[in-house]
Amino acid sequence: MPSNPESPLSGSRRIVFVGGGNMARSLIGALVRGGTEAASIAVAEPNAALREALANDFGVTAHERADTAAANADVLVLAVKPQVLKDVCRSLAPLVADTRPLVISIAAGVRIAQLREWLGVELPIVRSMPNTPALIGAGATGLIANATADATRRAQAEAILAAAGRTAWIEREELMDAVTALSGSGPAYFFLLVEALEDAAVAQGLSRETARALATQTCLGAGRMLVESGEAPSILRERVTSPNGTTAAALDAFAAGGLRELVANAVAAATARGRELSASQS
Numbered sequence: 238m239p240s241n242p243e244s245p246l247s248g249s250r251r252i253v254f255v256g257g258g259n260m261a262r263s264l265i266g267a268l269v270r271g272g273t274e275a276a277s278i279a280v281a282e283p284n285a286a287l288r289e290a291l292a293n294d295f296g297v298t299a300h301e302r303a304d305t306a307a308a309n310a311d312v313l314v315l316a317v318k319p320q321v322l323k324d325v326c327r328s329l330a331p332l333v334a335d336t337r338p339l340v341i342s343i344a345a346g347v348r349i350a351q352l353r354e355w356l357g358v359e360l361p362i363v364r365s366m367p368n369t370p371a372l373i374g375a376g377a378t379g380l381i382a383n384a385t386a387d388a389t390r391r392a393q394a395e396a397i398l399a400a401a402g403r404t405a406w407i408e409r410e411e412l413m414d415a416v417t418a419l420s421g422s423g424p425a426y427f428f429l430l431v432e433a434l435e436d437a438a439v440a441q442g443l444s445r446e447t448a449r450a451l452a453t454q455t456c457l458g459a460g461r462m463l464v465e466s467g468e469a470p471s472i473l474r475e476r477v478t479s480p481n482g483t484t485a486a487a488l489d490a491f492a493a494g495g496l497r498e499l500v501a502n503a504v505a506a507a508t509a510r511g512r513e514l515s516a517s518q519s
C-alpha cells in the first residue's frame with residue numbers, strides 16, 4: 238500500500254506486472270521511489286535473471302508464471318511485447334473473470350477491443366503508451382480508458398503511470414497511434430538528432446568527446462528551458478537567432494533540406510506502422 242492515504246493507489250491491494258522487462262522495470266522503480274510499498278507489487282517474468290534483479294533491486298515479489306502472480310491482483314499491468322499479449326491474456330482469462338482487476342496495457346498497437354476479446358470478460362481497461370524516459374521519472378504517457386473504467390479506476394491508472402512522469406488522456410483511441418509516433422518513439426528521434434549533431438561537429442574539427450559533451454548539454458539545456466520557461470518553442474528559437482547570424486544560416490539549411498516535411502513524414506510513417514501493427518494483432 239502507498240504510505241499516502243490520499244493517493245489514488247491507496248485502495249490498491251496488489252499491483253501485478255505481467256512482464257518484467259525494460260518498461261516494467263521503469264514503472265516499478267518509479268512506483269517504489271514514489272512511496273508505493275514493494276509488498277503490494279508483484280511481477281511475472283519468465284527470465285530468472287530479470288526476475289531476481291527486480292526482487293533484489295525493489296523488494297517486489299517476483300513469480301515465474303503470470304497466473305501465479307496475478308492471483309488476487311487488483312491492478313494488472315500488461316507489460317509484455319505485443320506479439321505475446323494475446324496468449325498471455327487468454328491464459329489469464331479464467332482468473333480475471335473471478336478477480337475483475339483494472340487492466341492497464343502498455344503494449345504498442347494493441348486496441349482495447351482486442352484486449353477485451355482476449356480477456357473474455359468485460360473489465361475496466363486502460364490502454365497506455367509510456368516511453369523510455371520513464372526510467373528516470375521523466376516519462377510521457379498517453380492514456381485512454383474504456384467505458385467500464387470509472388473515475389476511481391482511471392485515477393488509479395493515471396497514478397501508476399504518473400509515478401514515472403507526465404500523463405495525458407486522449408479522447409479517441411485512434412489517436413493512440415499518433416501518441417505512439419510522437420512520445421512513444423520520440424526519444425529515438427531525439428537521440429538520432431544528438432548523434433547527427435555530434436557527427437557534424439566532429440566533421441567541423443571538434444573531438445568526439447567534446448562534440449558529445451556539448452551536444453548532450455545543449456539538448457538538456459534547451460529541453461529544460463522549454464519546460465521551465467513555459468514559452469513556445471518558436472519564441473525560444475527566435476531568441477537564439479540573430480539576424481543574418483550563425484543560427485539563421487543553419488535554420489536556412491534545415492529549411493532548404495525540408496526538415497519540417499521530413500519530421501512530418503517520419504511521424505506519419507510511425508503512426509501508419511502503429512495502425513498496421515494493431516491490425517496484425519487481431
Ligand SMILES: NC(=O)C1=CN([C@@H]2O[C@H](COP(=O)(O)OP(=O)(O)OC[C@H]3O[C@@H](n4cnc5c(N)ncnc54)[C@H](O)[C@@H]3O)[C@@H](O)[C@H]2O)C=CC1
Nearest residue numbers: 256257258259260281282316317318319343344345367368
Ligand atoms: N521500449 C519502448 O520504448 C516502449 C515499449 N512499450 C511497450 O511496452 C511493452 C514491453 O516492452 P519492453 O519492456 O521494452 O520489452 P521487454 O522485452 O524488455 O519486456 C518484456 C518482458 O516480458 C517477458 N515475458 C515474455 N513472455 C511472458 C509471459 N508469458 N509472462 C510474463 N512475462 C513474459 C519477457 O521475458 C520480457 O522480459 C511492449 O508491449 C511495448 O510495446 C511501450 C512504450 C515504449
Ligand SMILES: O=C(O)[C@@H]1CCC=N1
Nearest residue numbers: 345417420421422423
Ligand atoms: O518501436 C516501437 O514499436 C515501440 C513503441 C514505442 C516505442 N517503441
